[in-house]
Amino acid sequence: MILMKDIVRDGDPVLRKVAAPVAFPLNKEDHQLAKDMMGYLINSQDPEIAQKHQLRAGVGLAAPQVGRSIKMAAVLVPDNDGNIVLQEILCNPVITRESVRPAALAEGEGCLSVDEDVPGYVVRHDRITIRYQDINGDKKILRLKDYPAIVCQHEIDHLNGHLFYDHIDKKHPFNIDPDAVIVK
Ligand SMILES: CNC(=O)c1cccc(C)c1Nc1nc(N2CCN(c3ccccc3Cl)CC2)nc(N2CSC[C@H]2C(=O)NC)n1
Numbered sequence: 321m322i323l324m325k326d327i328v329r330d331g332d333p334v335l336r337k338v339a340a341p342v343a344f345p346l347n348k349e350d351h352q353l354a355k356d357m358m359g360y361l362i363n364s365q366d367p368e369i370a371q372k373h374q375l376r377a378g379v380g381l382a383a384p385q386v387g388r389s390i391k392m393a394a395v396l397v398p399d400n401d402g403n404i405v406l407q408e409i410l411c412n413p414v415i416t417r418e419s420v421r422p423a424a425l426a427e428g429e430g431c432l433s434v435d436e437d438v439p440g441y442v443v444r445h446d447r448i449t450i451r452y453q454d455i456n457g458d459k460k461i462l463r464l465k466d467y468p469a470i471v472c473q474h475e476i477d478h479l480n481g482h483l484f485y486d487h488i489d490k491k492h493p494f495n496i497d498p499d500a501v502i503v504k
Pocket residue numbers: 364365366377378379380398425427428429430431432437438439470471474504
């Protein structure tokens with residue numbers, strides 16, 4: 321079971337590396353890691369388990385955040401009614417299309433690897449197309465918008481050594497294109 325003590329924090333160089341592609345079939349270690357990362361998200365979204373183990377809630381977790389510099393991330397995204405709208409292990413994900421139209425979470429972004437709040441709009445693309453391989457190595461395409469799109473951009477950033485606050489305008493953190501979608 322992954323706990324907060326297993327999560328690497330900002331300042332560790334592994335978070336700034338470009339992670340290595342994963343090879344298929346996944347070896348036993350990486351297959352188990354994928355399961356454990358999804359398990360963390362499931363546990364962190366359960367109030368009782370999260371409280372018991374002091375887990376910070378998350379909808380995404382990338383392998384570099386647990387010290388493994390490989391291109392693998394887990395996403396578990398519920399809608400505002402708590403229904404799961406996206407549950408996937410993204411291996412070797414590539415964003416192949418991105419909208420000109422920007423989007424940002426109204427409340428800013430948090431990250432399990434960044435302990436302090438960094439206020440401001442994290443400017444991303446409202447719509448993206450992702451090519452990736454699932455845990456079995458099958459090639460998939462995802463077309464996403466709004467919250468799930470923002471989450472996947474956040475996690476794919478981790479695989480390329482970027483952190484959310486890299487996208488905040490330092491001088492004017494709450495400036496954003498008037499055309500942007502502000503995601504509640
Ligand atoms: C500084 N202001 C803020 O953080 C912030 C502040 C308010 C609102 C939002 C929306 C904010 N922003 C933000 N909130 C989240 N959660 C909302 C709560 N939720 C959750 C919590 C409990 C049970 C189940 C669940 Cl589902 C877990 C996810 N997650 C992310 N991110 C950025 S993309 C990757 C994703 C991530 O998993 N981060 C750890 N950002």
